[in-house]
Amino acid sequence: MELAATTTSQSFPTMMGKDVARSAADEIPAERTRQTVGEPYVKNPRMSCRDVYVYYGDACAIKGVNLDVGCNEVVAMIGPSGCGKSTFLRCLNRMNDTVSSCRVEGSIHLDGSDIYDASVDVVPLRARVGMVFQKPNPFPKSIYDNIAYGPRIHGLTRHKSELDHIVETSLIKAGLWEEVKDRLDDPGTGLSGGQQQRLCIARAIAVEPEVILMDEPCSALDPIATAKVEDLIAELKEQYSIVIVTHAMQQASRVSQRTAYFHLGNLIEVGPTERIFTNPRHDLTEAYITGRFG
């Protein structure tokens, strides 16, 4: 338990009459975490999640989360390790379906229709909600084929020229075109880590998704590559909704419009990024962003 580990040697001022630092996470009264503080809802949401519970077997990993993702905004999800933010992210494109013990309850709507409805096919859903993973995972194929794979399997193009066009625009949007345009036939795995991650982003946007999910996209990158990816996120926001999980709070404050703080499966607080970082309303949020745990 990180909370306990970081608090043993230091003393903290008490907040709201309770010594948060000393109380183990389990001791936090349920009524103080059940209700999300802040503004989880937006007007005209692209995705809206209501009462989402996620179970791994008998263990409850997400406990009743309500959250909206607006159009053309970046929502950052922060929180200590194991708080469920990645699990929640993976619910948004039903990536958790591949985990056999995983069960999702509640409703998640994309453009007004429930993605967990029995009639929904995950294949087109994942084309609409793209995903970028923590570790760059290009296919062991050429750069061109990496980008072209999605459009090919979905049959988005009829001619080679259209496909060439998609590959080019995706790479341009991902800011990778200038670096790789002369070696599209080289293996994508031969690129540097940062380039690979931008290749993965290009691969995700090649199928024209509406939402892009990013699971700690910069945690394996050096600061320069991180800066490039962050710039890219800021540009992509103009066209897509982006949900990003991050451990770096500076990154959250740099790239996102809204920030959601998760704690042990509960969504503690949601709000405009600036307010969350300057004036958190919940004491757990404050403890986290001031570096007391996590």
Place this chain on the structure above:
Amino acid sequence: MSTQTENNMEQNQNTFGVISKGLKKRYRAEKIFKSLGFSAVLLTIAFIVFLFTSICFNGYSAFSQAKIALSVSLDADKFQNENIADANFPGIIKDSLQQMFPEVKSRNDKKLLYALISQNAAFTLQEKIERDPSLIGTNPTIWVLANDDVDMYLKGRIDMTTAESDRRIKDKQVQWLDQLKRNGQLKTVFNTTFFTSGDSREPELAGILGAAKGSLYTLLITLALSFPIGVAAAIYLEEFAPKNIWTDIIEVNINNLAAVPSIIFGLLGLAIFINFWGVPRSTPLAGGLVLTLMTLPTIIIAGRASLKSVPPSIREAALGVGASKVQTVFHHVLPLAMPGMLTGTIIGMAQALGETAPLLMIGMIAFIVDIPGSVTDPSTVLPVQIYLWADSPERAFTEKTSAAIMVLLAFLIFMNAAAVYLRKKFEIKW
């Protein structure tokens, strides 16, 4: 502050001392382990070298064969009959030997003289004349195979110090052979018969081609059945099957099947393929079916292991752009798992190539002279041929046995080389 630094330094020294003390022991353990491993490798190499040299030493002579020149007189009056085959070819051969050694008179001596050449000589002559009837009326010289005992004597494989009555080659025969050698009528040539004919009771006529082709057909059947079935089963079990008690039971059973004695597969094949389905017995088809049963577990286990070793990030990447499960598996996972699957398959095939016991059960041990032309012709396979020859009493079959083992090893080396090549070729760098 300074005392604290000193304390720290002292402590560091202590720690360093403790570590240094243990170092010697650690390095010694490392050295012992390395030398143990090295000697294990040396021992293995020694065994292999011993095996190979002993086989090669016993078998190399099988690749040469003694031939004797006969000058035959093909007078036209011997071919009065329309049909050439009606002529008395053994008689012509005997006459020719008689002419060469006119001093041989007694019945017993004649028998010994005729025993110098192979029974096949008459057929060789007949074939020659049928191919070229213009030879009739001339006195051509033809080279015929020497008898296996003569061949053995010439290769020095008969102990001439034993009493004459105990030898397969008598002193008189040795004299005649010396005479033939002097006249240039005896030579040793490359043994093409060994590579172009099927089995025979006569060692000088026995060849490996029938068994090699039988093995080839059997393996083709095995490969054609076990590779697609095995790979499909591995993919289904690893990627699609739900993880529950039934798949656990299946997994345990597959692992068990891999350890079932092969003779039981032979019995199963006899009962089901031959008795129930009516597959012709003693054929590569039946053999291939039985060996498929035997090879499947190996391929499935190797296939599953190589599918497991494909990193999950590739699956996630494909699913993330909206690939379906089947597309993910066939576009991304399978190509990465293929080298491992091919290696497993070829190991299974090599095992099948050397398998003898189950094939005995389905009749592939039969003595078959004809070279199989298809998978439904009766045939035998290389390991069974080795077994048959090793069991034959003639001295000359010893070298044939070793030569057949060499051919089998060549097959195996070829297959393993193919495995390495395929793995290198399909390996995806990343």
